[in-house]
Amino acid sequence: MSFSSLDRKKKILELLQKQGSASIQELAGIFEVSTMTIHRDLNKLAEAGHIQKKHGGVTLPDMLPGVSGEFLCAMCKKPVSERTVFIVQFENGEQKRACCAHCGLMIQSQSKGAWQSLTVDYLHGHMVSASQAFYVMGSEISICCVPSVLSFGSQQEAEKYQKGFGGSLMNMAAAIRHLQGMMHVQKQGA
Ligand SMILES: [Zn+2]
Ligand SMILES: [Zn+2]
Incomplete structure (x- = not known):
């Protein structure tokens, strides 16, 4: 299966939302591309604030403490995330x-x-x-x-x-x- 760079970026974010973190090796395996290619994708995502690079892998960005927790959106009732509150x-x-x-x-x-x-x-x-x-x-x-x-x-x-x-x-x-x-x-x- 081959993905465009943008598709890969979207999939990487989906994956991180599901499992929290991923290693570069793992991502290269999933998309059947080189680790260099994954590095480039991750750099773009990190520059844009979508992810944080950690030793050999990536996670979603750290949350601001204490602004969300149990809150639901006053408009659509989705749980409020510290990332976008x-x-x-x-x-x-x-x-x-x-x-x-x-x-x-x-x-x-x-x-x-x-x-x-x-x-x-x-x-x-x-x-x-x-x-x-x-x-x-x-x-x-x-x-x-x-x-x-x-x-x-x-x-x-x-x-x-x-x-x-x-x-x-x-x-x-x-x-x-x-x-x-x-x-x-x-x-x-x-
Ligand atoms: Zn909402
Ligand atoms: Zn929203």
């Missing part, structure tokens, strides 16, 4: 957590009194202000809701990600407009 804070001190920026931006646009929001920089795994983040909408690798919305603290890094994995670069207002437009189309189609 989006937190909407309200003027009254309440917080809503979303599984990813896709749901988070929807919550924010639909809620009155949303005061400020935080999203996770996909590359570095730390929280950034959602209003100042850059969003890559609809890239080829989706890790949560579709179309995938990934957040970046730096415009340069968002552009770099977009070059490797596609999608459109947007600021927060444009990303919300885009998601709302899609919801509208879905409703009309139903």
Whole structure:
């Protein structure tokens, strides 16, 4: 069986989601390619923040401690992952957590009194202000809701990600407009 480089990258992520980690040897065996080829795939994935390279293998990135756990997305009820959590804070001190920026931006646009929001920089795994983040909408690798919305603290890094994995670069207002437009189309189609 032969896979394109992008297919391999998608499969590697699926595999890591299932089994947590994998060795380079193992991946080379699965895809029937050289370890050099796997190294190149992994470098691209690691640069984009999808994985972490560890001694002789790879894992999904470390989680931010304490932001998710038992939480379910306030929009779609999926379990919230520390990797992609989006937190909407309200003027009254309440917080809503979303599984990813896709749901988070929807919550924010639909809620009155949303005061400020935080999203996770996909590359570095730390929280950034959602209003100042850059969003890559609809890239080829989706890790949560579709179309995938990934957040970046730096415009340069968002552009770099977009070059490797596609999608459109947007600021927060444009990303919300885009998601709302899609919801509208879905409703009309139903
Ligand atoms: Zn959600
Ligand atoms: Zn999601």
